[in-house]
Amino acid sequence: MGIVVREKGDTTAILGTPIMLGTEIFATLSFSDGLTFSREETELLQMMARSLGRTIEQSRVTERLTFQARHDSLTALQIANTSLKCWRQR
Numbered sequence: 215m216g217i218v219v220r221e222k223g224d225t226t227a228i229l230g231t232p233i234m235l236g237t238e239i240f241a242t243l244s245f246s247d248g249l250t251f252s253r254e255e256t257e258l259l260q261m262m263a264r265s266l267g268r269t270i271e272q273s274r275v276t277e278r279l280t281f282q283a284r285h286d287s288l289t290a291l292q293i294a295n296t297s298l299k300c301w302r303q304r
Contacts, residue, residue, distance in 0.1 A: 227251060231263045235271055 229251045230244030243263045245251075251259075285292055 229256060229259055231260050233263045233267045233270070235267055235274075240267065240270060 227250050228244060228246045230242050232239045233241045233243055243259060243266065245259065
């Protein structure tokens with residue numbers, strides 16, 4: 215799902231692709247050059263965008279799981295870490 219824009223005259227080429235988080239467009243990764251972009255460069259940009267999207271999604275999942283592990287699911291209050299305190303006292 216790449217976007218290539220070419221303007222006649224100044225010979226401006228812009229190559230862009232969305233960074234997706236699931237079905238949501240999170241951002242756009244784009245480059246511009248005075249030349250045209252090859253198929254390999256287009257595919258590389260798309261792979262980079264997919265990788266960034268997965269990394270952002272993984273970070274969000276990690277943050278959500280960390281929050282859930284440290285907070286009560288009903289009240290969202292932080293859980294006292296008594297097991298760690300007991301272990302340190304040994």
